Amino acid sequence: MRINTLSFFSLVSLVPTLAVASLSGSVGPLTSASTKAATKTCNVLDYGAKADKTTDLGPPLASAFADCKSGGLVYVPSGDYALSTWARLSGGKAWALQIDGTIYRTGTDGGNMIFIEHSSDFELFSSTSSGAMQGLGYEYHKDNKWSGPRLLRLYDVTDFSVHDFILVDAPAFHFSLDTCTNGEVYNMAIRGGNHGGLDGVDVWSTNVWIHDIESPSKNILVENIYCNWSGGCGMGSLGKDTDISDITYRNIYTWNSNNMMFIKSNGGSGSATNLLFENFIGHGNAYSFDIDSYWASMSSQGGNGVELSNITLRNWKGTEENGAARGPIKIVCPDGAPCYDITIEDFAMWTEDSSRQRQWYSCRNAYGTGFCLKSGSSHVAYEATTTTVSSAPSGYSAATMASDLKTEFGITASIPIPTIPTSFYPGATPYSALMANKGSTAKVRAVVASSKPTTVAAATSTPTEQQTSTSTPAPAVEQPSQQSPEQSAGEVGGCPFGNGRPVPTGPPRASHRHHRRHGHH
Numbered sequence: 001m002r003i004n005t006l007s008f009f010s011l012v013s014l015v016p017t018l019a020v021a022s023l024s025g026s027v028g029p030l031t032s033a034s035t036k037a038a039t040k041t042c043n044v045l046d047y048g049a050k051a052d053k054t055t056d057l058g059p060p061l062a063s064a065f066a067d068c069k070s071g072g073l074v075y076v077p078s079g080d081y082a083l084s085t086w087a088r089l090s091g092g093k094a095w096a097l098q099i100d101g102t103i104y105r106t107g108t109d110g111g112n113m114i115f116i117e118h119s120s121d122f123e124l125f126s127s128t129s130s131g132a133m134q135g136l137g138y139e140y141h142k143d144n145k146w147s148g149p150r151l152l153r154l155y156d157v158t159d160f161s162v163h164d165f166i167l168v169d170a171p172a173f174h175f176s177l178d179t180c181t182n183g184e185v186y187n188m189a190i191r192g193g194n195h196g197g198l199d200g201v202d203v204w205s206t207n208v209w210i211h212d213i214e215s216p217s218k219n220i221l222v223e224n225i226y227c228n229w230s231g232g233c234g235m236g237s238l239g240k241d242t243d244i245s246d247i248t249y250r251n252i253y254t255w256n257s258n259n260m261m262f263i264k265s266n267g268g269s270g271s272a273t274n275l276l277f278e279n280f281i282g283h284g285n286a287y288s289f290d291i292d293s294y295w296a297s298m299s300s301q302g303g304n305g306v307e308l309s310n311i312t313l314r315n316w317k318g319t320e321e322n323g324a325a326r327g328p329i330k331i332v333c334p335d336g337a338p339c340y341d342i343t344i345e346d347f348a349m350w351t352e353d354s355s356r357q358r359q360w361y362s363c364r365n366a367y368g369t370g371f372c373l374k375s376g377s378s379h380v381a382y383e384a385t386t387t388t389v390s391s392a393p394s395g396y397s398a399a400t401m402a403s404d405l406k407t408e409f410g411i412t413a414s415i416p417i418p419t420i421p422t423s424f425y426p427g428a429t430p431y432s433a434l435m436a437n438k439g440s441t442a443k444v445r446a447v448v449a450s451s452k453p454t455t456v457a458a459a460t461s462t463p464t465e466q467q468t469s470t471s472t473p474a475p476a477v478e479q480p481s482q483q484s485p486e487q488s489a490g491e492v493g494g495c496p497f498g499n500g501r502p503v504p505t506g507p508p509r510a511s512h513r514h515h516r517r518h519g520h521h
Contacts, residue, residue, distance in 0.1 A: 040072030051079025058085035129436035242270030305334025323351030323359025344370030
């Protein structure tokens with residue numbers, strides 16, 4: 001996920017005080033999908049779509065949207081669909097897009113396969129939790145091509161949710177949230193190739209809650225993320241006039257990835273403040289916590305650098321791949337804008353390298369409390385100070401996840417479509433149950449005739465799953481709720497993010513660095 005300045009994985013949740021994270025207001029659609037379906041249901045099969053993996057879904061999807069954009073539900077039933085011309089769905093209000101089928105990329109244009117813009121009160125979901133987009137990015141990547149289309153982008157969308165949906169093998173980025181407000185992203189699986197730049201979730205938005213995902217920004221809450229052999233979580237690249245504040249990452253599980261958290265810049269201006277990173281578990285990652293204000297893979301932006309302040313790391317545990325080569329804490333702040341008010345507490349990481357039982361912590365131009373940070377209020381530049389330890393800290397042992405990958409996905413063969421996991425963080429269950437696991441009483445099914453869609457009333461009982469040959473499959477939809485984390489007491493959720501490999505709806509842009517097993521050090 002990437003979080004950077006607008007002119008914001010990503011994603012999003014907030015913290016006014018860093019003691020308690022909270023969104024600035026309600027998130028999610030204003031009306032339920034069942035209400036939208038009862039107003040009007042536009043089934044793409046009635047507009048010429050065919051689940052034959054050959055017929056272009058683009059025009060039927062656009063036509064169905066045109067009929068339901070002012071209030072209704074656009075429905076893509078189960079089956080395999082081809083998308084060769086991209087769908088730009090603009091100006092919708094009080095509408096939903098239910099994708100229960102799998103959409104395969106067959107076109108070769110750049111841009112975004114599905115682009116939703118200038119919309120409000122919107123929901124994208126799969127009622128079966130198995131709807132997916134398969135980008136077949138390996139067809140580009142095997143020839144060393146990295147500039148193909150993105151799978152899904154939302155721009156200028158307010159009061160929305162995206163959930164119970166799967167994104168696989170994008171030629172470029174998988175999911176972008178650009179200038180969106182009051183959104184919730186959850187219960188997703190994102191799986192990409194093993195290469196830098198194939199971001200899972202990129203976010204430039206405000207008041208967004210991202211949770212329960214396997215792969216100017218303000219008020220962002222990202223929690224319950226499962227980075228499973230991915231790029232990991234990150235913020236940046238930060239550049240000129242950066243304006244980021246009140247960002248919380250909580251319950252982040254990272255396995256065999258590039259970073260647990262990476263904040264990157266090179267020059268620039270502005271600030272990022274009030275950042276909370278708590279409850280992180282890592283195993284075998286190249287880097288754990290890494291701030292690099294002179295990131296060599298980014299050209300210098302000029303200026304004194306982006307000022308980072310009021311950053312808290314709390315309750316980190318697990319292992320890094322090689323602590324002697326890449327220590328678990330590396331903080332490099334700008335000479336012209338030292339970092340300050342950084343707090344590192346309850347941090348216990350240890351190396352997996354049995355031949356070199358040691359690790360280091362390094363800080364440069366960084367002030368605060370804990371490990372290599374300097375105390376004081378002068379905040380002047382200083383050269384890097386490094387502390388090396390040769391004994392494991394107490395309490396570093398941490399739980400693993402049953403779905404941890406044993407091998408990575410490459411870039412030369414098709415990547416399989418996964419199922420959405422039922423947990424994204426050890427011991428945690430999603431805030432919202434997968435739609436596929438909800439009982440029939442939690443769903444409403446709209447009855448739709450096979451002819452052009454008309455206004456229909458929601459059925460009061462669930463029809464049988466068998467459809468006659470003369471009727472169009474009707475969508476199963478649920479009542480979504482506009483909520484904040486505080487309104488979901490008693491529930492827990494998680495989500496995977498990252499670049500490369502299976503990733504979580506969170507949040508930041510994956511680092512544009514090759515995975516360590518591809519020569520990254």
